[in-house]
Each structure stands twice: as structure tokens, then as C-alpha cells.
Amino acid sequence: MRSYVVASAPHVRVHVRDLGLACCAVEFASAVASGLLLPAPVDDAGAGALNVLVVSGTVTDALAPAVLDEWQALPEPKAAVSFGACSNSGGPYWDSYSVTPGIDTVIPVTTYVPGCPPRPEALVAALVSVGGAAA
Amino acid sequence: MNAIPEGARGFITLDAAACTSCMICVRECPDWCIEIDSHTEQVSEPGARRPRSVAVLDRFTIDWSLCMYCGICVEVCPFDALHWSSAYDYPARERRELRHGIDDLGLPPAGSSEFTA
Numbered sequence: 001m002r003s004y005v006v007a008s009a010p011h012v013r014v015h016v017r018d019l020g021l022a023c024c025a026v027e028f029a030s031a032v033a034s035g036l037l038l039p040a041p042v043d044d045a046g047a048g049a050l051n052v053l054v055v056s057g058t059v060t061d062a063l064a065p066a067v068l069d070e071w072q073a074l075p076e077p078k079a080a081v082s083f084g085a086c087s088n089s090g091g092p093y094w095d096s097y098s099v100t101p102g103i104d105t106v107i108p109v110t111t112y113v114p115g116c117p118p119r120p121e122a123l124v125a126a127l128v129s130v131g132g133a134a135a
Numbered sequence: 136m137n138a139i140p141e142g143a144r145g146f147i148t149l150d151a152a153a154c155t156s157c158m159i160c161v162r163e164c165p166d167w168c169i170e171i172d173s174h175t176e177q178v179s180e181p182g183a184r185r186p187r188s189v190a191v192l193d194r195f196t197i198d199w200s201l202c203m204y205c206g207i208c209v210e211v212c213p214f215d216a217l218h219w220s221s222a223y224d225y226p227a228r229e230r231r232e233l234r235h236g237i238d239d240l241g242l243p244p245a246g247s248s249e250f251t252a
Contacts, residue, residue, distance in 0.1 A: 088200035088230065092166045102200070104230060111226045114199035114233055118223065119145065121248075125224035 003049065004037040006124055012131040013040065015051045019070060022057030024084035024117040031120035037127075050131050051075055053107075054123070056083035058093060059100040071107040079110035079130045083123060088112050139248060144204045145223035146249070149195055149240035153216035156190040160208035160217065168201035169208060170194065197240060199225070199233040222249035 006012040016037075018028055031037045051074050059067055071080060082103050085091030090101035103109060113126045139145075156173035172194035177186035209217045222243035227233045235244075243249035 085201060085203055088233070089198070091201060092203045094166065094201060102230065109230075111228060112200060112230055112233055113226045114202070115145070115223065116203040116205075119139070119143070121139065122223045122226070126226045129226055 003040045005040045007036055007038050009128050012128050013049045014127055014131045015049050017053045019055045024056035027117045027120050028056055031123050036120055036124045051078040053080045054083050055087045055103050058086040059103050060098050061100055064100045064106045068106050080107050081111050081126050082109045083113045085116040139221050143221035144219055146220040146243050148218050148220050150216045151237050153214045154192050156192045159211050163207050163211045166201050168198040170196040195237050197235050200230050220249050222247035224248055
């Protein structure tokens with residue numbers, strides 16, 4: 001789990017567990033690489049910081065239990081962000097035999113980010129929306 | 136924050152007045168995220184020999200939780216009723232809120248980067 005500060009909204013400080021399962025994960029990396037999310041020391045984040053599980057990419061039925069384990073292992077307070085069409089609904093693979101039609105069938109989702117893939121800025125907007133509400 | 140490139144594919148707006156309910160976008164959409172309901176009405180014009188049938192759009196829905204932003208619907212629309220917008224920030228708390236109807240698709244989403252009122 002990594003701790004980040006949102007560059008455009010420094011009061012939003014989140015611990016993020018990034019479950020990058022497919023191409024949307026590249027946009028998460030891009031958000032960090034382009035400085036939209038600034039890495040912060042974990043011990044600096046304080047006890048009250050929100051723990052956010054970001055699921056980005058296609059979740060298959062074989063992987064769904066692993067997503068559930070990650071969610072259950074995440075300490076409170078926590079929120080789940082579904083990042084991209086595949087984790088929102090299954091996306092282009094919604095009628096596939098092996099793809100989970102949305103991670104909300106597995107874990108409770110706080111925010112759904114539309115896009116295929118969503119822009120890195122969309123990730124920031126979602127983190128501000130969940131992190132700002134908790135702060 | 137970085138500038139969003141012009142022509143970025145973030146959202147598709149619908150010009151409902153231009154839509155003729157021809158269903159081409161619905162049929163071409165690779166993952167079936169567009170839904171259309173329509174009916175025909177008879178329009179009588181003075182001097183015409185018989186009433187004209189006009190398609191009336193009742194419902195046009197794009198499910199953004201499914202959309203893969205390929206733009207095929209924008210490309211195939213013969214009446215230029217669909218247009219790209221670069222709005223990207225319209226996360227939803229409920230999945231059903233990502234189903235946008237005629238009223239939601241007229242402009243980029245309220246509160247998003249491209250929204251102007």
C-alpha cells in the first residue's frame with residue numbers, strides 16, 4: 001500500500017492499494033509519473049487517512065476472490081474505487097464466460113470512474129471525491 | 136493540472152433534434168451500450184396527398200459504465216447527432232447513475248471539466 005497526496009488538492013491524503021489488472025493500470029502509473037499524485041511517506045499520512053482500493057482493469061471470475069481478499073484485508077476507514085469500464089461493468093467483455101460483470105458483484109464500490117481507459121485526471125477527481133468527503 | 140488535449144475522448148454529447156432514431160449507432164456499438172426507444176407519428180401537411188411518417192425519439196441512453204469510447208457511434212451517425220467532448224470527470228456513486236439519457240447527453244455532465252452553463 002502506498003500513500004499519496006493529490007497535487008492539486010494537498011488536503012486530500014490517501015493510502016492507495018492499486019489493483020492493476022489490465023491496461024487501466026497504465027493510467028494510474030501515468031497519474032503518478034506526471035505528478036498528479038505525489039508519493040508521501042506512509043508514516044506521514046496520519047492514522048485518519050482514508051484507505052482506498054483502486055481496482056483498475058478486467059477482473060476475471062478466477063481473480064475475483066483475490067480482489068475480495070484485498071478488500072477484506074484493507075484497514076478501516078476504507079473506500080473502493082472502480083476505475084474503468086471493465087471493473088465498472090465488465091466493459092467490452094460483459095458477456096464473456098470468464099469476466100466478472102462489474103466488481104460491485106464482489107465488493108462494495110464507493111465511486112465508479114467511467115472511461116476506457118479513464119484519464120489520469122479522472123483518477124485524481126475520483127480520489128478527491130472520496131478522500132475529500134472523508135477529510 | 137495538465138491541459139486536456141483537444142479532441143480527447145471523454146464524453147459523447149447527443150443532439151436529440153438531429154437524431155432520427157435510425158438505430159445505426161445502436162447496431163454498430165461493439166458492446167451494446169446505447170439504447171434507443173422511438174415511435175412514429177403521422178404528420179399531415181397542407182397540400183400533401185397523404186400523411187408523412189416521422190420517427191420520434193423517446194429514449195436515448197448511453198451506459199458509460201460499459202462504453203469503450205471507440206467512437207464508432209460518432210463515426211457512423213449519418214446525421215451528425217453525436218459529438219465528442221473532452222469532459223472526463225463524471226464519476227458516479229451508483230452504477231445506474233452512469234446511464235445517461237437524452238437530458239443528460241445534451242451537454243457535458245454538470246460539474247465536469249467541459250461543463251459550461
